[in-house]
Every structure is written in C-alpha cells, then in structure tokens.
Amino acid sequence: MTIIPTEPIGSIPRPPELIEAFANGDPMDPKLESLYEIAIRDTIQRFEATGSPVITDGEQRKYHNFITYCVDGLENTTPDGFIIPFEAGHHRRMPQLASGPFRYRIYADRFLEKAMRYTRVPVKQAVISPSALSLMYPAEEIPGYSRAEFIDDLIREHETEVRRCLDKGAHKVQIDFTEGRLALKLDPTGRLLNSFIDLNNLALSRFTSAELTRIGIHTCPGSDRDSTHSADVDYAELLPSLFQLKAGNFYISLARERDYVRVLKIIRAHMKPDHRIFIGVVDPINPQIENPEQIRDRILEAAGYIPIDQLGTTDDCGFSPFCDDTSTSRDTAFEKIQARVLGTALASRVLTSGQHG
DSSP, rough: OOOOOOOOOOOOOOOHHHHEEEEEEEEOOOHHHHHHHHHHHHHHHHHHHHHHHSSSOTTTOOSSSSSTTTTTTTTEEEEEOEEEEEEEEEEEEEEEOOOOOOSSSSSTTTHHHHHHHTTTSSBOOEEOHHHHHOOOOOOOTTTTOOHHHHHHHHHHHHHHHHHHHHHHHHHHEEOOOHHHHHHHHHHSSSSHHHHHHHHHHHHHHHHHHHHHHHEEEEEOOOOOBBSSSSTSSSSSHHHHTTTTTTSEEEEEEOOTOHHHHHHHHHHHOOOTOOOEEEEEEEEETTOOOOHHHHHHHHHHHHHHTGGGGGGEEESSSOOOOOOTOOOOOOOOOOOOOOOOHHHHHHHHHHHTTTTTO
C-alpha cells in the first residue's frame, strides 16, 4: 500500500499571552517558563488532534524567530546586521558578529527534548542553515578573527546542533533555507546562491548516507505578516541549484505558486532518484482554509510529475516564523494543517486504489 508522507514545516502562532510577555520583557526570562510550557502542551495536543503523523512544538521556544534563535543574546554581537526586506514594506534585521569566536547560545535539541516529553507522535525539528547565519559576519574582516575561522566555527556548530537532534530521536531535522530564493534577488548572477549551496554542502558532507535520509532542506519565499521577501524570483533559477544540496528530503513551497504545473516540471527535471520531495499544498499567508478535496486534487496532479514513492506533502512555510507575527491565528493554522492531513489521506486512497490516471 502506497502512503504519501505528510509533515509540517514548523512554526505555529504563539498564544496571545506569550506574545504579550515577549513585548513587555526579556523572552529569556525564567519567569516565562510556565507560559512556554502551557504553549507547548497546547500546541502538541492540537497538533495530535489534527491526526498529523509527524508534529513539531510549533517553535514556541524560538524566542524571536527561526533564524537567530541559536545566537540571540550573544554578547559579541551588535543589532545592526543584515536586513531582510519584505514586500509589505517592513523588514527584519539579524545581529552582526562583532568579535570572535562564533558560538551558538542554544542548540535546537533543547526544544526537541522538551517537546518529546508530551507526545509519542514522531517530532521533527527545524534548524537554521549555515548559509543564513553566515550573513552575520560583516563585510569587513573582524580583526583577529578571519572569515575562514568563522566558517570553520559555523560549520562545527551547525553539525553539533543537527547531530544532537538526530541523537535525541528527531523524526527529521529540517534545515531552513529561505535565503536561497532571496539570494537570487540580491544577486541575480547566482554567485551568492552558489556560495550558499557550497557552504551548506560543506556541512552536509559531514553526515552519512543513512543520516541524510533524516535531514531535509526547506525552501520558501519567506512568510511574515502576510508578506514574502522573494516570491517574484523564478523557481527555474533556484531549483537546479537547490537539488545539488546533499540532503535526502526537500520541502518546497508550492501552494502559492501561480504556475503550479510549471514548477512541478522543473522539479521533475532536476530531482534525483534518492530525493523525497515534500510539496507545499497549504498556503499559510492565504486566510482562506483549503479543503481536503482541493488538496487531494493538487497531490494527484503532482503525482503525474513526481514518482509516488518520492512524493510527500507539507505546508508552504511555517505559520509564524517570527514570534510577534499575529497575522494568522492558531485556529487557522491548525485548520489548515488538518486539511493537509485529510487531503493527503484522500490522495493516498486514490493512488493505492489504482483509480488515478
């Protein structure tokens, strides 16, 4: 029997009480511990209620966002780092490294370990890519701490984080690579993107073939306050390079693409036989709830381009990658997730019955 796997990307909007606490104080204050625990338990219970075969903790403990959770609060950084511009007109800013050495303050296995206490359902863990964190190093070399030394430290810290998650039983470790599409917007020559691919492959090369089957890459055009940062970049420019990454799984934002079939054809042309392709069938930015039948039909269409034994489904992006984003409610997020789960089951039924195509 063919079963199409389905997985979430990660983040779920935080409860209002937690968002308010972030706004009024230090998100790392131990006094907030009870709020985090309440948010995680509720998120996991609601995830389980959707029937999702794989869940996350909703990234409730990623204090600020999915990019800098591991370095927030480092004393050797300044707040005036790389700017991520969104189409709605706002921006997000990363910290900048002021001196060496580069070290993570928090590894994501801490989040995973706490989440696994509350569920027996497989839990996946999202981590940030080395290429995203490489943007923390300033344009001018830091005295006494070369860029080469920084890259060595960065790759080691990333490997440590991924291994800790794998060792603690993560179903998958998802590397968030949202800057891939943005790289082409910043540098249409592709040189920046190629440097990102090379850097991430340096890290991926440290894992065995068996480990890589539990490691995935997520790409999307960004999602924050109902806005993206690079949806205008043609996937045809990104996907050939994306599939050069040495991971076993790819989570590809697809639901909001205007020419869905064209992107499927590009995926078919460049994917490799050992890849599992999780296509986005839910758009977190669109307030309209997808229905299971609509999702089923999208999956059946995708099955005409991606072999069934390499096909999976996911959400286009997390529902709240930045913790203060209130543009989507928790209720909406879980309704969309449940629609994805039900729609994937409907498509699996059709495909296993032999009635498709």
